Amino acid sequence: MTTTQTLGYDSLWDLMARMTGDEKHDSASTSTLDVIWTLYDRVLDIPTHDHPDRDRFYLSKGHGPTAYYATLAAKGLLDLEALDGFASFDSPLGHHPDRRLIDAVEISSGSLGHGLALAIGATVGRVLRGNDGRSFVLMGDGELDEGSVHEAIALAGRLELGRLTAVVVDNRSSLLGWDGGIASRFTVEGWEAAVVDGRDHDALAAALSKPHPDRPKVVVAEVRR
């Protein structure tokens, strides 16, 4: 990854504090922190935010985006100064990301259940254009409650989208839970699946980097709230 400035993982907490004004962070942000960091630090190939062949990252679970913004800033994809005005009227950074305000954000999100279908369409589009870049989409286990997600899980499996990887951050937010485990909801539709510790960077990087050319893959990243 080519960036103008980079900061390390240890900087993320300070960067998030610049947005929230204190060192406390909502569970939605902290639950995704290690997954997003590992993706940008060790998995995604993003030479520049507008490089046509870059890997795409779609944050479907737009809630608690300070971890996302902090990671983008640490990787030089977002001006550090932008963090200070978080959620103010003229800030590009709000409680849910807006792709029209931040160049490095691939999709606007917030309402749950939109990102996977968008990622499927974009992945199909890249195949049609002869582009073999990868697509990663992050959802939460609570987001899986949305029926639209299950429409999309089935479709991605049928389309055998081997360039598509979904990450489900499982912090037990789903009110009714998932009997049989989250992974089974995907594997029954033809997905490859892995379940890893959502705080273990090595395990996340290994699961997210391993090619799965013939079918989509879900990585269930388990974290404690």
Add this chain to the structure above:
Amino acid sequence: MTLLGTRPLTQRDAFNQTLLELMDEDPRVVAVLAVIGHSRLAEAGSLERHPGRVVDVGIREQTQIGVAGGLALEGLRPIVHGYAPFLIERPFEQIKLSLTHQGLGAVLVSVGGSYDASKEGRTHLSPEDVSLVSTLPGWEVHAPTTGAEVVDVLRSVVPGTGSAYIRLSGPEATQSLVEAPGTVTELQRGGNGSPTVLALGPAIEPTLRAAEGLDVTVLGTITPNPIDAAGLRAGLSGHDLLLVEPWLAGTSTSRVADVLADRPMRYHAHGVTDPEMSHYGSPAEHAAFHGLDEPGIRHRIEEVLAISKIGCGGLHR
């Protein structure tokens, strides 16, 4: 224009044929289906000629719009086709957030608008679609009345990158009466001060017949949004303006009032007022129920003519 011998080119025929031509011409064009329309596109040859560019997601209408948004993210031109209530109403949040809020364009092409599917009952009726789409910024809405107009509309919107809703809906008109998509065309001229009747989409032909012999000006457009302000202003003949639209009554009133804000006008809305009417039957019977057949429209025009003679109080030209 004809297809298959002397059979007139229907709106759906025109859509399927033109879509294939556009796919041949523009590598950005991708058809996104949710089962509806699949066999017709196959019959037209799209699947055989462009198998990767017809994406059928199954009966997953929310995902259908989301996939279209993803395709647009990558610079492709999604043409999304389906039944009006399932293309517009069911996935309305996806249209709002997975297309509009993302700043992405797509062309949505429906069949079965208003009461075309009258025998199917309320679940398949969607007179609200034009109104719903028009709440979103940046969307054009077209309601062609003939196959030839469908060709014109598709060829005007698909080459771009913006968002358009094209509503293929009956009854098929016997001829095209408007000059071009996006314009308001004068079809009958009334006397100075007479009411103006603006007919939209499939209401144009029955309105023109209904107004025969009455002292009213009749204007027509197949583009409810945006309204051709210049054409509308040029065509007005008095202070009373009756809008006849074969979808939810009043859908276009606020947009028309916006472009005539500097004119003293009195507006009259005529359209579907009771979507929960709980009847089956034919589209013609539904049109009659809503007063959108020729006798119903004529009756409404006569009411407006009577009101216009009362005067507008403080209104003056």
